[in-house]
Amino acid sequence: MSGPSSPLSAGSDHPENSSEELKNNIQKASTPNVNSDDRVLNRWRRSFGLLTGLGLTAEERADAFADQQRQVCERWKAELVKYSPTVTFMLERIEKETGVKVSPPEQILCLPCDQTRSGGFTPEAGAVILCQGNFWSKKHMEHTVTHELVHMYDHCKFDVDWRNLRHHACSEIRANSLGGDCKWTREIRRLFFNFSKQHQECVRRRAVISVQANPACPSREEAEKAVNEVWESCFNDTRPFDEIY
Incomplete structure (x- = not known):
């Protein structure tokens, strides 16, 4: 009749195999995961490179x-x-x-x-x-988004032909006037310091530049002519705003 089983050998016919398995498990637990360490190191190097530009x-x-x-x-x-x-x-x-x-x-x-x-x-x-x-600031981006949304508003609400210089000029006048592009602080950055009718001068100047860049525009003179022809009605058209903010 056999005596009670030892807790260390319970459930095993070969205690020596259990001891060998225990040693292997201890070795695995104490041996670092090389692949994991390499991945961490590579991520660190990548982050450092992105911050400093070194190694890229x-x-x-x-x-x-x-x-x-x-x-x-x-x-x-x-x-x-x-x-x-x-x-x-x-x-x-x-x-x-x-x-x-x-x-x-x-x-x-x-x-x-x-x-x-x-x-x-x-x-x-x-x-x-x-x-x-x-963009040098979020405010600069805000002015740009508003400017371009004025163009989108005109495009969606009116029958705008963008190759028609007078149509293009009208939308540029409105976008530059309503979008914030010609605020005093923006003009100072551009080194324009006139006090008298600075807003109007800025709107006119920038509208001419934009119309001149239209592939359908043959010259600066034609751009200026288009802006002048629609100036009065388009500058005073502040839709959808009640006024120039």
Whole structure:
């Protein structure tokens, strides 16, 4: 008759095998996971490289910088669409007066552009383009979004032919006047310091520049002519605002 089983050998016919398994388990527990450590180290190196630019190729640095610019642009855009009084007002009026509901993810886009502009409106796609990395502040972006939404409002509400210089001039006059582009603080940054009718001069100057860039415009003289012809009626048309804010 056999005696009671030892707790150490209970359930096993070969105690020596159990002891060997125990040693293996202890060794596994005490041996670091090399692959896991490598992954952590690589992530750390990648993060450090993104912060400092060290250890990255020129292409990787450019991609990382563009990604940072895109993230800032997207964050500011989301905040403006939710909290900016002028941006939310324009979105509401576009929908109420034209029936077009603007979807910011698809119709207000952060994209890389050249350094000469901060945004644009594409009539074919019905979308606003925000030039990521070309804004010096969220307020600057707010002015740009409002400006481009005025173009969208005109495009949706009126029968705008963007190749018609007078049509284009009218929308540029309105967008520059209502969007905040010609506020005093913006003009100071551009080194324009006139006190008398500075707002009107700014609106006219910027409208001419935009119309001149129209592929259908043959010369600066034609751009100036188009702006002058529609100036009075378009400058005084503040829709959908009650007045110039």
